[in-house]
Amino acid sequence: MIDFRYHIVSIVAIFFALGAGVVLGAGPLKGTGSEIVQSQADKDRAALEDARADLIEAKALDKYRDDYAAKVTAGITDGKLSGRRICTVTMPGADGDVVTAVEEALQQAGGQVTTRVSMDAKLFDPGQRQLVEPLVNELVTADIDFPTESNTYQRAGMILARGVAAREEGKPVDTDATKIVSGLSDSKLLSLKPTPKDRCSLAVVIAAKPPTPAPDNSTYNDAVDFAEGLDLGSAGVVVAGVPESAQNGGLLKTLRGDSEATKIVSSVDVANMPTGQQTVVFALVEQASGKAGQYGAVAAKNGVAPSADQVKGN
Template structure:
């Protein structure tokens, strides 16, 4: 039997698709087949309608969020990892939505530029090689690449699976001391990780390697980016990488609809660790599972 929550989620997807369709109709695509005078006469009206439609979708998503979540993140801690250039307002809004879903944000970790800068690869490789030798054999595979390795070590710091509390503490201190990440002063382990992409741009190979390692050590990883990132930026590139089958991607993080979608994806990642959602997501606007 299809649940009431399933119906509501479907409606959110419909409203999001409607908002996108109207936006395209009032934007560049509206120029096709029109002369300049007709376009000039209708542009303002279409823009106003677009704003009303998008606003309605935002209000609907915000109001429907508690019903959609149904407390599915209750008793599930979540770590947030931000990449360079992440918008602070988006991060705060996503954290608030996690709490609405019953989850707890254990801490927000900030990746520093040195973690993902191509010119700092030697530092990342050296530190990663040193840290893996401090762990039991096999915790980090010996043949891991530079960024896969550091991603696994970062994942162990966040999620803490397969390592002791002392080892987690040591990893956090080392990563922070090398200025690769800024870690919260005190954060419990969290098997779910929400990664918020920034606007600075990261080499696709570096981002893919980092997230491959992170996904190997966490129960579920959701990567959220803004609409532009999903259309032609970091998120778009990530979706064509093999790691996309091991995590969930969501675009539109600057909007209420995208934020709700990201948290629904987090809840879904407890059982399903893949998917592409949002305005340009190949699996639809909103995860229905």
């Protein structure tokens, strides 16, 4: 009997609720649900329009900044690299547009880009170390003097330097240089375009934007050692990249955390901007004088660029 009464009460309650819903729907709350949905849609639409406007404004300001910098500083680097031969060395995954923009800035400053060396990821693959070590020993020439404490990748950088670079200007690509370039190319560790006739004295290493998820910073230890070796075999090296490359998981972040490397190798973390490309030029000028600095926008120890005094007279 209790169960039957319970069911009767439940059924009555359900019908009462349904009846109340019909009455309210026809009364003062009619349309409330649709109005709430419409109100939220209007808010979302307004937020989207605001975000779109902010994006348009940000792009306009970026364009203004770049155009202003290009016009106001036009000619500021003219002649700074006159008579200098320069190699560009692209790390695996480096942005082609950044590479091209940097090369154009070097040429605008009077430099001659002798070759672009494209590094293959195979060179820095830990699983390929057994290939790199014997190849370094095979390609070493009589005039290469490895520092006593140097490691495999510092030596590999010095080997590449002997193939495409020199501490002095005007050094031709001789038999030893050709042997080195052929050995590294045949091993699929790098490619060159064009084949240089003269060896450069300065080099710009173009870093890639770090992948997602960002790797551990130690991933780039070998690449930093390689840049050190390239510097030891030339008149100077600047490592250039985008801002992300100076954050965790980026090559510049690792470089700047190496106190020994930063004594000899310079870096610029805004090479995707016209002002950053000019900073690469000034950093190279400073390198040619035997000094190094870390420049840019992200934890750059030495500020946005070398001072006028640091590049005066070059």
